[in-house]
Amino acid sequence: MPFSERIRKSADPIWKASHEHPFVQGIGHGTLDIESFKFFMAQDYKYLIEYSRVMAMGTALAPDLETMSGFAEALDDTLNMEMDLHRSYAERLGISREELEATVPGPVTLAYSSYMMAEAQKGSIAELIAAILPCAWSYYEIGLELAKIPGATEHEQYGEWVRMYASDEFGEIGYWLIRKLDELAEGKTEAELDRLEEIFLNTSRYEYMFWDMAYKREKWPV
Numbered sequence: 001m002p003f004s005e006r007i008r009k010s011a012d013p014i015w016k017a018s019h020e021h022p023f024v025q026g027i028g029h030g031t032l033d034i035e036s037f038k039f040f041m042a043q044d045y046k047y048l049i050e051y052s053r054v055m056a057m058g059t060a061l062a063p064d065l066e067t068m069s070g071f072a073e074a075l076d077d078t079l080n081m082e083m084d085l086h087r088s089y090a091e092r093l094g095i096s097r098e099e100l101e102a103t104v105p106g107p108v109t110l111a112y113s114s115y116m117m118a119e120a121q122k123g124s125i126a127e128l129i130a131a132i133l134p135c136a137w138s139y140y141e142i143g144l145e146l147a148k149i150p151g152a153t154e155h156e157q158y159g160e161w162v163r164m165y166a167s168d169e170f171g172e173i174g175y176w177l178i179r180k181l182d183e184l185a186e187g188k189t190e191a192e193l194d195r196l197e198e199i200f201l202n203t204s205r206y207e208y209m210f211w212d213m214a215y216k217r218e219k220w221p222v
């Protein structure tokens with residue numbers, strides 16, 4: 001069994017909880033409170049800045065040109081395609097560019113992005129990929145699931161979001177990371193694989209927490 005299949009299986013209960021979360025279902029059915037969506041997009045914008053730094057580290061740590069170029073491409077897609085979605089939604093929803101950039105990261109956003117960065121700084125490309133993979137892979141799965149709901153891709157507010165994450169272009173980034181991790185997993189000891197699985201499970205949990213904090217518009221308690 002490829003390593004990606006093993007970790008996807010063990011993360012299944014967490015991923016199911018994310019798919020069923022009222023925030024995710026609310027996007028698909030067009031019923032999500034727009035204030036929660038605005039909150040999410042602003043927090044996500046800050047998250048994506050940190051995610052981009054991790055991908056830049058992946059570019060620097062890459063052992064060969066093919067891997068380097070894959071990371072550089074994914075980095076470009078995040079900064080210039082995915083974050084464009086956030087910038088255009090923000091404009092439409094009345095959030096200025098300054099406001100977007102000045103968003104204070106909430107507790108989950110900060111914890112999630114700091115954890116990814118900490119794993120990336122340990123220096124192994126496999127750990128870095130294990131940390132960022134749930135992000136790219138789970139959004140594609142969610143995008144595809146939501147796109148099956150009648151009317152979801154055409155919804156006035158959330159249709160564009162669903163179309164972007166269900167797109168082949170986003171799928172490709174996820175599949176590329178999966179292939180890389182499977183290649184890197186070959187020849188690793190069971191203890192090393194367990195460690196990669198633990199990282200993958202942790203960022204899968206953070207993905208769930210991110211949906212939940214956006215739904216509740218969670219702020220710092222003091």
Ligand SMILES: Cc1ncc(C[n+]2csc(CCO)c2C)c(N)n1
Nearest residue numbers: 044047077078082135136139173210
């Ligand atoms: C919390 C959070 N998790 C995942 C994504 C989705 N995402 C982030 S980077 C990337 C890969 C290509 O750029 C994808 C699909 C997000 N936006 N926010």
